[in-house]
Amino acid sequence: MKNLEQIRAANAIACADSLERQAVRKLPALVLANGLLAAASFSLDSESRNDMRAIWVAVGIHLHQRGHLKAAPAGADDNAKVRSVLRDLAGRSSLELQNATAEVLAYLGYLKRFTPKPAAEPNHPED
Numbered sequence: 001m002k003n004l005e006q007i008r009a010a011n012a013i014a015c016a017d018s019l020e021r022q023a024v025r026k027l028p029a030l031v032l033a034n035g036l037l038a039a040a041s042f043s044l045d046s047e048s049r050n051d052m053r054a055i056w057v058a059v060g061i062h063l064h065q066r067g068h069l070k071a072a073p074a075g076a077d078d079n080a081k082v083r084s085v086l087r088d089l090a091g092r093s094s095l096e097l098q099n100a101t102a103e104v105l106a107y108l109g110y111l112k113r114f115t116p117k118p119a120a121e122p123n124h125p126e127d
Helices: 003-014 021-034 035-040 049-067 078-090 092-115
Strands: none
Touching: 003 035, 003 049, 003 092, 021 035, 021 049, 021 092, 035 092, 049 078, 049 092
């Protein structure tokens, strides 16, 4: 049986190579400042935020695997998939949303560490 840390790490490793590190690094602060639903909705309908949408799809898959979502993100594109995650989370109780937020923040910590650094990015001590 795997513990939560192993599950989070395995899920982050599985998708980290395809994600933009700079966008991943911004999300925990965005979630803490604005809440999970507002942070995810920030990525919608903007061509300049495609990288954030891809991260929210990965987060949605993780939340589904952990039982925080009824279904995995579904839709024709990442925008629709993020909307499906938002619809599911918006229908949850306050306590369920709080638990999902805590899980997202823990998962983003792993995702941030496993996402490869671009060649020109300086080494940051908080990583």
